[in-house]
Amino acid sequence: MKSSICEECLKKNVLCDTCNKKLAARKTSAEEIDVLRFIYKLSEKNASLKDVKIVRVLDQSALLIVTGRGDAAKLVGKGGTIVKLIAKKYKKSIRILEEAPNFNRFVENLLNPADVSGINTLYKDSEEITRIRVPEFQRNRMILTPEDFSQVVSCFFKKKAELVFDV
Numbered sequence: 366m367k368s369s370i371c372e373e374c375l376k377k378n379v380l381c382d383t384c385n386k387k388l389a390a391r392k393t394s395a396e397e398i399d400v401l402r403f404i405y406k407l408s409e410k411n412a413s414l415k416d417v418k419i420v421r422v423l424d425q426s427a428l429l430i431v432t433g434r435g436d437a438a439k440l441v442g443k444g445g446t447i448v449k450l451i452a453k454k455y456k457k458s459i460r461i462l463e464e465a466p467n468f469n470r471f472v473e474n475l476l477n478p479a480d481v482s483g484i485n486t487l488y489k490d491s492e493e494i495t496r497i498r499v500p501e502f503q504r505n506r507m508i509l510t511p512e513d514f515s516q517v518v519s520c521f522f523k524k525k526a527e528l529v530f531d532v
């Protein structure tokens with residue numbers, strides 16, 4: 366399993382110097398490490414998880430797990446077995462998505478099953494903001510809140526983004 370922390374730190378309950386520095390630099394978080402260790406434990410009984418790459422875990426209203434390309438299905442497991450174990454442990458809905466080749470694709474994956482009706486850039490007080498629009502009638506399909514969405518985008522793309530609903 367590949368993740369932001371090394372295999373030794375996935376096994377143990379302490380962090381090595383390298384991983385500690387990543388935590389201090391906020392390249393990982395205590396919540397993420399907890400989830401990574403839980404998935405690592407699951408990988409001992411689920412061979413399909415052994416070569417899975419986990420890019421980032423964000424603990425929000427839903428637990429968002431971003432995997433390497435082609436790895437999402439492995440983390441979901443057959444019939445959802447693995448994702449159900451994660452959901453049960455953290456008592457949250459789980460959103461799993463793969464790294465995307467570009468911003469627009471990532472946003473589409475992130476919002477799926479809601480549709481993106483438009484993405485445009487605007488400037489507020491000389492600050493660039495990317496505005497993503499979702500049809501109002503699909504509001505209840507959203508798994509993440511608009512606030513969570515903005516946080517995810519800034520975490521992955523260092524961009525300021527806002528989500529609005531199109532009436």
Ligand SMILES: [Zn+2]
Nearest residue numbers: 371374381384
């Ligand atoms: Zn380490």
